[in-house]
Amino acid sequence: MAHALDGLLDQVRLLWHVMGRAAESLHRDEPVTLGGRAVLEFLVRNGPAVVPDIARGRHVTRQHIQALVNALRELRLVSLDDNPAHRRSALVRLTPEGRKAIDRMTRRERRLLDGLALKARPDDLRRAAATLSAVREALGGRP
Amino acid sequence: MAHALDGLLDQVRLLWHVMGRAAESLHRDEPVTLGGRAVLEFLVRNGPAVVPDIARGRHVTRQHIQALVNALRELRLVSLDDNPAHRRSALVRLTPEGRKAIDRMTRRERRLLDGLALKARPDDLRRAAATLSAVREALGGRP
Numbered sequence: 001m002a003h004a005l006d007g008l009l010d011q012v013r014l015l016w017h018v019m020g021r022a023a024e025s026l027h028r029d030e031p032v033t034l035g036g037r038a039v040l041e042f043l044v045r046n047g048p049a050v051v052p053d054i055a056r057g058r059h060v061t062r063q064h065i066q067a068l069v070n071a072l073r074e075l076r077l078v079s080l081d082d083n084p085a086h087r088r089s090a091l092v093r094l095t096p097e098g099r100k101a102i103d104r105m106t107r108r109e110r111r112l113l114d115g116l117a118l119k120a121r122p123d124d125l126r127r128a129a130a131t132l133s134a135v136r137e138a139l140g141g142r143p
Numbered sequence: 144m145a146h147a148l149d150g151l152l153d154q155v156r157l158l159w160h161v162m163g164r165a166a167e168s169l170h171r172d173e174p175v176t177l178g179g180r181a182v183l184e185f186l187v188r189n190g191p192a193v194v195p196d197i198a199r200g201r202h203v204t205r206q207h208i209q210a211l212v213n214a215l216r217e218l219r220l221v222s223l224d225d226n227p228a229h230r231r232s233a234l235v236r237l238t239p240e241g242r243k244a245i246d247r248m249t250r251r252e253r254r255l256l257d258g259l260a261l262k263a264r265p266d267d268l269r270r271a272a273a274t275l276s277a278v279r280e281a282l283g284g285r286p
Binding site for chain 1: 147148150151152153154155157158159160161162164165181192201202203208209216256259260261262263265267268269270271272274276277279280281282283
């Protein structure tokens, strides 16, 4: 069991790096970092959110998300609004430019993924995703 | 297909962050970073190697590996030897202290993994690993 899990975790690490390099090359003309892209995508999926919620959703620290949000704000891709529910956490919101940027990046990724010659069936992909989610839950991340 | 692949890639990103946080907490008393740990593990598996080989094996840049090797060398966990085969690339080699450090970290990880309450069978884990390897190959990383 532990050996099979080791092998899977190593594949996760290796694929993560390959995904990062593919995305950097795909988005090399965008000013947004991959971390910034993940924040924009979170806001598309979940709507306006405060930094602690984004951090929890992505399993990273608040400090990390705060730095990404600051950079996105300088690029005018997100705005920070007063938040009646949390006096100390401003609500992070996509600007129209931010929405355009993440839509453009997502379309480009979609074209890349659609063009892949992949030796795996959709069922394999879904099953692998479920297995990774179970491992994440066991390791202490929310499922 | 693309939707199933999207879902899998998102699970990879999420699990990668959870693995990183679990490892940071597990190894909080070690001076070695997670990147440094990956270099030490590469040297255990493959023996002494030059920086470009380690970078290729982990799908990251040479500059990134060089910085990790420099930090490990300051900690006296690796040594750099003259390399008759590559005049410009010194051979990176584990020191006895480096070997002890990676063995200690690996034992600690093994205890953590053995203790996980995992809702996935070894077969699921192996199949997921094979699927991730196929995705990596399609994305341009070596299988």
